[in-house]
Amino acid sequence: MPGGARGTAQPKQARAGRGRLPPDMRRTSQRRAILQALDEAPGPLTPHQVLERAGAIQDGLGLATVYRNLAALEEAGEIVAVHLPNETRRYEPAGRGHHHHFRCDRCEGVFELATTCPVAVLEGVTLPGGFEVRGHALTLYGLCPDCRSG
Amino acid sequence: MPGGARGTAQPKQARAGRGRLPPDMRRTSQRRAILQALDEAPGPLTPHQVLERAGAIQDGLGLATVYRNLAALEEAGEIVAVHLPNETRRYEPAGRGHHHHFRCDRCEGVFELATTCPVAVLEGVTLPGGFEVRGHALTLYGLCPDCRSG
């Protein structure tokens, strides 16, 4: 899915504060709460974590709404799905560039890492055996700062 | 459940051909078929794949039996579970040393790689931010030899 027909000169009075949501996606308080929750998180969140955090912002938020919005926002390119081994799907805001995640063995929290990717050298390479590498998924495990000092 | 009272001098005549299964684990044809299927596979298998392959060796094999044996064999240390992002649990024989897996985007098959681990340098390191690395999971994606030529 390429960039899309951006800049086709259709002014349409872009309202202030609006992200870059698709034409008929309304700015509901629930949707904003969900995006805010994802923005403020230290790492990708599961749907239930989104419900918890966004529910604290927007009271009465329902799980179905969370699922619907996560799907819609992913479709719209606002957020991306993150899959970790043996975990349910998580989501984080899109546009944060290539990075990997760290999962704490103790608190089970997942964090976004700023560390340079040690696997980049393999991109595009064809490994002995004939495996053509086009992508990779790396997750680091261990103790997060909090659990290390706690 | 710790190791138990091992080595209490109870020779018990270890029969030939027997792997190193625990005392009261019987060598049923089903169990052997499952181990054989895992041994001959190019990579870790899901329970259903085990059923397919082992079922071709031992006719009438049931899914419950596969699950029971995978759990028992893992417990016994004969096989290990392999978790890939967004996939159901897979199993492969134990004792193959540190390695990673390749998943084909086309045929969705998973293969064991012999390539040297590019992430080993991070083991034991504490990353900026205070994340203490104790382990990692790496999966490469792309095209397998078959799908590349096909």
Add this chain to the structure above:
DNA sequence: AAGCTGTTGAGAACGACGTCTCATTCTCAG
């Protein structure tokens, strides 16, 4: 050979996760 007991197959049952329905509410262009 015989018996003890671990093991099996088939299908029901389960739990986690996610989707659907529908009456109601809310956003936003006109």
Add this chain to the structure above:
DNA sequence: CTGAGAATGAGACGTCGTTCTCAACAGCTT
């Protein structure tokens, strides 16, 4: 302000991987 239709909440429902149940079977020891 108002109407059209997108969005919501609550819960029923569906899916899928896995476990349980139980009568029959089959390793293994004696």
